[in-house]
Amino acid sequence: MRADARRNRELIVTTALGLFAERGAAVSMEEIARAAGLGVGTLYRHFPDRQALVEDIALDALRRLMTFGETVTAEGMTGDRPCWQSLRLVVEHCAGLPLALIKALSPETTANPELARLERDLNALLERLARGAQEEGTLRDDIPPGEVVGLLNVAVCRPGARAGDHLTTVILDGLRR
Amino acid sequence: MRADARRNRELIVTTALGLFAERGAAVSMEEIARAAGLGVGTLYRHFPDRQALVEDIALDALRRLMTFGETVTAEGMTGDRPCWQSLRLVVEHCAGLPLALIKALSPETTANPELARLERDLNALLERLARGAQEEGTLRDDIPPGEVVGLLNVAVCRPGARAGDHLTTVILDGLRR
Amino acid sequence: MRADARRNRELIVTTALGLFAERGAAVSMEEIARAAGLGVGTLYRHFPDRQALVEDIALDALRRLMTFGETVTAEGMTGDRPCWQSLRLVVEHCAGLPLALIKALSPETTANPELARLERDLNALLERLARGAQEEGTLRDDIPPGEVVGLLNVAVCRPGARAGDHLTTVILDGLRR
Amino acid sequence: MRADARRNRELIVTTALGLFAERGAAVSMEEIARAAGLGVGTLYRHFPDRQALVEDIALDALRRLMTFGETVTAEGMTGDRPCWQSLRLVVEHCAGLPLALIKALSPETTANPELARLERDLNALLERLARGAQEEGTLRDDIPPGEVVGLLNVAVCRPGARAGDHLTTVILDGLRR
């Protein structure tokens, strides 16, 4: 891929993300193109259809999150950090990502196999951390680890979520044993 | 209003609510009509436009909630029930209502003056309860009452919320002093 | 036909005429009904469809005009009034009638046989008067009588036409020998 | 603008004008598109809405008329042509333009500022010519110039008006002193 093509692709993703964040799903391909200073044709050269663009945004965010999650978990294992801390770190990291947006844009994005896999892997990772935290006695154990994950998903995939905001704090406090 | 007309109006609201719950806002008037076994024209006889239908669903839910909230508050005052209990009752009552749907359907529905008033009144009522609970020492007081209300809104206006579900439990626990 | 039915029919025609005059053809049957204080159903009891109502208004005006024209012509024959005067009388009489409206509402109303006949008869009558006026030397004779009639039609079937207004005056002057 | 796009725009205007002339305002965008061998979308790419298309047709005709009127007036001033002749030239020039159509399509088109300005300017130009003709003694002076213009408007904005047709002749004769 030529350098300018890659730059255009980046530009499109960034522009689309910004517009989606501002105005929700009600943004046309034409608008995205114009805001990026490109023609619609160029959008369609990079993404076969709208869905693909949305999924690309999602993939991008989830890949970053997965990378972060893996790093944190690895550090925890070697460095003796309690699972509870790792869980908290991952949860708070989500705040900077447009997860709410992603959920809102494509409730059924899971048709994309890579996205589905990423989601599964992420949830598995979080579930391991949750189980670990319950075993170390820092996380209440009257809720199965799978549901803890589901609940954290909701907490974190909400518009306006920020690291350390009140809802996150309350939920983490409510999850403490 | 004739009996059959009233029945149809009910039918429309119920059908629309069901479809919105299933598939989000992406449901056309035509589909709602077909699902209700009516013609589009009938929808438009009952609701001047799509927006009006959505707002009617919202108004309906919020009015019920307001009524419940007022009853609970009144009982609390006469019957010596702690604010904390009243707050919990109202919050759990929300579960049966399509509040998430309402938020999703019309982020800006507040253009409707009655809807706006209801929202303001509801939040004011919840804020009074939150403040009372802080005063009686049952609610953590490191979060201003207004924000407690905001946070409860988020917790409760989420797809799939049910009374007593894990997220609600965790949040209420996290709010306990 | 019962007295109240006849009254309703009159009421509908009058109301429709008024609304059409105010706002042109863009008036729905519903509006006409409401303005008349009736239900749409009642309109359709009296007139099988919209077209029929429009035609009824047209027939009403043209019948009056025909009656007037015949009276004037008869008087002219017995009373020795020049054809020119009769022509002028009829032309000016048109001013009070919603002829422009009629033309505007239904350019093709002539499908109705009675309307077509009336129009033919009216034109024939006017043509006789025009020919007479040319013979008596009061009307310019470089325009065939049939065209004089066509031209008077245009002059008279125009929104805002009033007896003695400037355009009518100018046209009559322009027709004088 | 690309050559094919400009051609299509022309095509749309011409087609629409033709259909409007044949069947009045009751022509749908779909029909215009089909008659032009295009999709509706193309119409909407060139004109934001139906109103804009109608106004474009109107603007086109009025601009041509204004240009002609200015030329005629300028020539008259330098070349010593009586105002009466200039007036007649402009009036007869109107015949080739779809002015009747324009009036019929958009009685209230004057919302468009350029259209409003053109109409004002045209009327002002005609009024100057009328006043001049009264001063030179060729136009009857018992009708104020403004009303002469109004009356000429009616004469000229009528379906089927042609240069030198009988009604125009009669009116011009009726206006001679």
Place this chain on the structure above:
DNA sequence: GATGAATGAGGGTTCATTCAT
């Protein structure tokens, strides 16, 4: 006979997507 609720074809408009330039 009167009423107004129900119907659905049709009109204006948008927008994801394709394709000629």
Place this chain on the structure above:
DNA sequence: GATGAATGAACCCTCATTCAT
């Protein structure tokens, strides 16, 4: 490879007309 013009299915809504109450 980029552009933006063209396409048409689908949406929201209106209104002439029918029919149950």
